[in-house]
Amino acid sequence: MFPRPFWMKIPNTTIEDAFNKVTRTEIDRIRAGDTWTHSVAAKPQNKLRNRYTDVFPWDKNRVKLPSKHNDYINASHIDLPDSRYIASQGPLRQTIHHFWSMCYNESQRRGEDDIIIVMITPLVENNRKKCEKYWPDESWDLSSLLKEDQIDLPSMNITNDRSTSFSKFTLTELSLTVGDDVKKVWHYYYHDWADTRTPSDGLSLIELSNQVHKLKSTKKVQVPIIHCSAGVGRTGTFIALDYFNIHDELLVDAENSDPIYELFQLLRNDRLLMIQTLEQYEFLYEFFSKVVLKDFPFEKK
Template identity: 30%
Template sequence: MPTTIEQEFEELDAHRRWQPLYLEIRNESHDYPHRVAKFPENRNRNRYRDVSPYDHSRVKLQNAENDYINASLVDIEEAQRSYILTQGPLPNTCCHFWLMVWQQKTKAVVMLNRTVEKESVKCAQYWPTDDQEMLFKETGFSVKLLSEDVKSYYTVHLLQLENINYVENLWITMYLKLLRLDVKRPLKSGETRTISHFHYTTWPDFGVPESPASFLNFLFKVRESGSLNPNHGPAVIHCSAGIGRSGTFSLVDTCLVLMEKGDDINIKQVLLNMRKYRMGLIQTPDQLRFSYMAIIEGAKCIKGDSSIQKQWKELSKEDLSPAFDHSPNKITTEKYNGNRIGLEEEKLTGDRCTGLSSKMQDTMEENSESALRKRIREDRKATTAQKVQQMKQRLNENERKRKRPRLTDT
């Protein structure tokens, strides 16, 4: 199977046909109505004027006065995969974003861009970066940071999403009961959910990752969490526009699933099928070429290519600590300890004694990793805050007069 795709890849490379192939895909892609996105009341909910969800596949917010959000449900039945592809939230749509995550029973959010790239704001800061929770009163949710795991090219956040409408709902329910009125529909009471936030931090603007290996390692970390499995709600995938990098991620994952099932795949046809659900998936010939490379390398690893597996093993050594620890000998949990995240290890009954010197070494390594994670986090927060402040100063001067931009994120 990979050999056939490899031959196709080599021929495309040899004849420099990536641009023609990309144009073929664009020309063969169908256009569907997207009228709702153009309603006057929805214009300020779109990051780009030329990227809109199709009416037939748009995600609808439930129990909301306005059900619109720039997000599309991409359903690939043969791969048993469903993704919600969406734009990077705007300051005024962060509340809608978390409402969607809650209503769709999403287990993970996959973010493929940085909030600020080349001095341009690509996405609002919709999740907390410290122990201060973020409140979204418009839709009644709060988000807390439970843990942060910083790697060399991606970061995994564990977030707590809470429905904070329960206080108001509880009083309404009690009032109705006092009036002896029948409460037909029981109201929620303070439900919380844990959301994994996978943030790929090294995908360059207007480009592709340096190698398929790092991208695939990230993809398989997401897979290992179980967040993409069909027994959960669809994972939310986003970049800035929700079509370029997000399309690449979804295409590679879908093709690898189909190959694992033993199906013959036609990458072009799979992409054309995915484009029926959201416009413009895969934005450049380079992203198309990278998708082929990642699918070829991923298929080799799945089929047990020892050289590829060794390469990934070496790559994984760059990680500061594992994102998911499946070790049977210990349970590693991260939780708040005062104003910082503390690492706690709970040994199981059968764990072997490692000696005092080993424990001291482990403690030193943990403290070193904690300090490094803290320093990286603080540097990133300071840089982002400075850039965002500069952008706000420029944007506030002419925000009302300026029209919505066209897509610049690829």
């Protein structure tokens, strides 16, 4: 029998206070500047590379494109204990080739042959475009766009190989060819999660997480790329779900600590607005309380 973890006993008012505290800290960081800056994202030449005017990567850990001309993309390195991710905004029409350049360059830096992308947003929601469809039905040649933006890659072609449908998401397998190098892309498109809301089916996200981690182990991919529309709310919440799905011992063994709050702080350290709303933050407590209670025998007291 396990003692019931401390975080499962925290009242909703305390959870709300903790969320507001981290949000205030983030506002103070932006005002203070120093190490918490986003000056590259705010440059006039990068205005059209940002989907929203209030969601930027911190300068200190932003992902960089392979370009000496302009290496900016709205994406952040997320470094957690024993796990790493890239959190990105959903591509705009004018940044599709930037996104694929990032995918290739980051994979190449780590010496990997496969790329995993998890997309957690519909393309259109409430008649508003949330993400450009950045993968082809058949094939695309993006080489001329690389040249226009002075991205240091010789050429780029993307081919759609096949798709497999699951209840809440679709897996599309693509081939990304740069010069003579071909990388396999595993693109997961989860389409049942409304913006700023909590997911309607947390277990389907766990199923998605399990698939991603099976691929990570068999294909030896270290860093999956996660994005929604802005790359903060659903993206941050999914990363938290994925992280605790693999590191459930952190939840079970937390007799005197709150690992959800600790992870929330780490995510906000690496990207602005991660786990964007109080409802998303509360969802993590509610969902994992049910999962942990179901899977582990706890003392009744």
